[in-house]
Amino acid sequence: MAISKPNGSKPEDQKLTRFHVSATGHSLNYLPEYIATRHGFFKEQGLEVTVSVPRPWDLVLDELADGTAAAALGGIWVPSMYRDRVREYTTFAQLSNRCPLALIVRKPVVDGFKLSDVAGKTVLMKSGNGASVGLFFKMLLRENGVDPKSVDYVQDLDGAMLANLFQGGMGDYFFIDNVSARIMAKRNPDISVVMEMATDGEDIPWSVYYRETATITPAVIDTQERFCAALKRGMEWVMQHDAESFRDELAEIFPAVPVDVLVDLTNIYRRDSMWTSPLVSRHGFDRWQLGIADGRLVTEPLVYETIVDSGPAMAVKK
Structure with a gap:
């Protein structure tokens, strides 16, 4: 108007x-x-x-x-x-x-995924563009009854660097922008998108x-x-x-x-x-x-x- x-x-x-x-x-x-x-x-x-x-x-x-x-x-x-x-x-x-991020894993998911699966694991998160990535993921864990302290994080590196390291074997999960997550999964059959925040992350x-x-x-x-x-x-x-x-x-x-x-x-x-x-x-x-x-x-x-x-x-x- x-x-x-x-x-x-x-x-x-x-x-x-x-x-x-x-x-x-x-x-x-x-x-x-x-x-x-x-x-x-x-x-x-x-x-x-x-x-x-x-x-x-x-x-x-x-x-x-x-x-x-x-x-x-x-x-x-x-x-x-x-x-x-x-x-x-x-x-x-x-x-x-909605949050435009996604969680990916470096192996096919056979039995489904629950957010509690990240407990005891290492999650990579880029931090070069501010604090929101880590803030959101840890908030989501708390909302779903998962203690953020039960998870290890690598979040002090550039996103492109972390993407290469993740595909090379670093960590268990990668919390990254949804576009990059989809591209990575499209190009690498060993990577699966297990959670998209636009769908499951709420308003x-x-x-x-x-x-x-x-x-x-x-x-x-x-x-x-x-x-x-x-x-x-x-x-x-x-x-x-x-x-x-x-x-x-x-x-x-x-x-x-x-x-x-x-x-x-x-x-x-x-x-x-x-x-x-x-x-x-x-x-x-x-x-x-x-x-x-x-x-x-x-x-x-x-x-x-x-x-x-x-x-x-x-x-x-x-």
């Missing part, structure tokens, strides 16, 4: 407002944003959306601080741990409603948009509302189209990934509530705060309204 301006004109009739997103990655779970850009949904809202993926990932905070970015896209654990310590950030929209605000609280003005809120309106259209478009019908577009967005993997996984994400609404899930937020607190990134779970402004997302629900 197009949010009309006070004078009655629509945003697309006016000069485009630059809205730069500094993202922590280029990922399949960000698909509705890419669709909104490619299909002109942001432009219809009067926004020129651009994206950067700085390396290392935490430079997204620098791009917020120097005004390069209107929003950072990443995990809500960052605004959580920074609050009352370094700087306050406010989250105004959610993109991914969680995995990827959100946020900016420095002190920089928020009425004009900023206006652009955030328009951004949410376009993002909502992007989500609706993806949900209304079987991935097979836009496989060529998926191949253009992710040229390094086998298109069959993209199609299959996109349809799983569509089926299993990866994309729901720009509104940050309150239930998912409360759940994730427990995981963040158990990981000692915050002293105690934060209240939803402390770091989430639901106004921009709620505006497009009317």
